[in-house]
Amino acid sequence: MRKPSYVIFCVALLLVGGCASPATETDTSAPVEQASKWVEAYKVASETKPIQFAYAGVVEPTREIELSFGSPGEIAQLALKKGDKVKKGQLLASLDGKAQQIAVQVAAEQANMAAIMKNEAGKGSSAEAIGQQNLRLTSEQQNLAEAKKALAQGEALFQGGAISKSERDNFAVRVQQIENSVKQQQLALQELQKGPSANQVAQAQSSLAQAQGQVSQARESIQLGKIVAPFDGTVVEIYEETGKLVQPGQQIMKVVDLSNVTVALSIDQSEIGMFSVGKNLSVQSGTGESVTGTITFISPVVDQKTGKFRVEVTVPNKEGFWRGGMMATIELPVAVNGVMIPLECVGMSNESHYVMKVVNGKVEKAKVQTGKVMNGHIEILSGITNGDLLVNSGITSLMDGERVSVKGES
Numbered sequence: 001m002r003k004p005s006y007v008i009f010c011v012a013l014l015l016v017g018g019c020a021s022p023a024t025e026t027d028t029s030a031p032v033e034q035a036s037k038w039v040e041a042y043k044v045a046s047e048t049k050p051i052q053f054a055y056a057g058v059v060e061p062t063r064e065i066e067l068s069f070g071s072p073g074e075i076a077q078l079a080l081k082k083g084d085k086v087k088k089g090q091l092l093a094s095l096d097g098k099a100q101q102i103a104v105q106v107a108a109e110q111a112n113m114a115a116i117m118k119n120e121a122g123k124g125s126s127a128e129a130i131g132q133q134n135l136r137l138t139s140e141q142q143n144l145a146e147a148k149k150a151l152a153q154g155e156a157l158f159q160g161g162a163i164s165k166s167e168r169d170n171f172a173v174r175v176q177q178i179e180n181s182v183k184q185q186q187l188a189l190q191e192l193q194k195g196p197s198a199n200q201v202a203q204a205q206s207s208l209a210q211a212q213g214q215v216s217q218a219r220e221s222i223q224l225g226k227i228v229a230p231f232d233g234t235v236v237e238i239y240e241e242t243g244k245l246v247q248p249g250q251q252i253m254k255v256v257d258l259s260n261v262t263v264a265l266s267i268d269q270s271e272i273g274m275f276s277v278g279k280n281l282s283v284q285s286g287t288g289e290s291v292t293g294t295i296t297f298i299s300p301v302v303d304q305k306t307g308k309f310r311v312e313v314t315v316p317n318k319e320g321f322w323r324g325g326m327m328a329t330i331e332l333p334v335a336v337n338g339v340m341i342p343l344e345c346v347g348m349s350n351e352s353h354y355v356m357k358v359v360n361g362k363v364e365k366a367k368v369q370t371g372k373v374m375n376g377h378i379e380i381l382s383g384i385t386n387g388d389l390l391v392n393s394g395i396t397s398l399m400d401g402e403r404v405s406v407k408g409e410s
Contacts (some may be wrong), residue, residue: 036403042392050333053375057265059326063257070224078242086229095225130192137185144178151175233257261322266308270373282331338381345390356391365400
């Protein structure tokens with residue numbers, strides 16, 4: 001009965017020995033080497049000539065304007081179509097101006113009469129007018145002498161009972177009337193002899209100025225009914241047609257000037273200092289055409305919507321190649337004192353900048369001195385040398401001395 005128990009014990013011993021053997025092998029083996037991280041790297045290459053930075057911009061007409069009438073009315077002339085070339089001062093459209101023409105004629109006649117009156121008032125009374133007034137006065141004085149003679153005769157007849165009292169009184173009333181007339185004629189003669197008063201001259205001048213103002217207003221009304229080209233350009237939109245009733249300020253057409261065009265750029269605050277008015281730049285189209293443009297405007301304030309500064313580059317367009325809305329690339333040459341590398345290569349720690357160099361399959365943290373930031377790149381003044389391999393993505397996730405493998409290298 002003891003034999004089965006012995007067999008079971010031997011089997012158990014063999015099993016224990018078999019299980020323990022691998023553990024002994026593990027304890028004596030070497031540690032497993034940790035796998036390296038894959039990273040992207042940028043190879044430093046110093047430049048001996050200015051670096052060309054590219055900025056994308058939108059082409060705009062140098063000048064464009066929506067044109068309208070300054071007065072209401074019916075459009076009488078509008079013989080243009082989209083695409084027509086126009087010259088500065090050219091009549092583009094007009095309203096029916098018959099009523100305004102009549103108003104000008106009436107106002108001109110009134111102004112002419114006012115001018116004559118002012119001229120007469122300024123010269124004073126003529127010798128002829130004074131002579132005629134003297135004749136009127138002499139005539140009335142003679143009439144007065146005859147009336148007084150008739151009154152004396154009437155008084156005698158009344159005293160003799162030949163006429164009634166009322167008849168005698170009629171002679172007296174006649175004398176009184178003629179005496180009043182003589183006084184008026186004397187005053188009129190005195191006014192003629194002393195010339196016009198300051199008030200009369202001022203009134204004549206005021207009447208003339210008012211009449212001339214009416215003429216100017218009537219002529220201005222005619223001009224408000226015309227649309228004249230403010231500059232040489234091209235009609236790109238026409239919104240109304242002949243016969244339509246329109247109101248002041250209602251848009252009739254749009255004219256643009258493409259003899260020069262503007263390339264509008266939006267520039268970051270960190271880069272705006274590289275631009276200056278008057279600087280010449282290379283401008284390239286999407287199809288490879290290249291011309292020279294000039295910076296003509298740099299906004300002194302930031303655009304609240306974009307957070308960037310507007311810069312305008314004026315480009316000559318005599319051949320008419322550039323059109324509004326086209327995209328253009330501006331190349332800006334920038335001289336640097338150090339080496340330009342992508343911004344992604346640089347990190348910041350304890351208020352200092354650093355890069356992660358790849359050396360013999362490991363990363364080494366190196367402190368650098370930085371300069372200008374331009375177009376997604378940063379200038380490194382010290383801390384790196386030509387040919388250094390720099391990690392350019394995810395540097396904050398790496399530890400100094402950590403093993404890495406560079407993508408694209410065997």
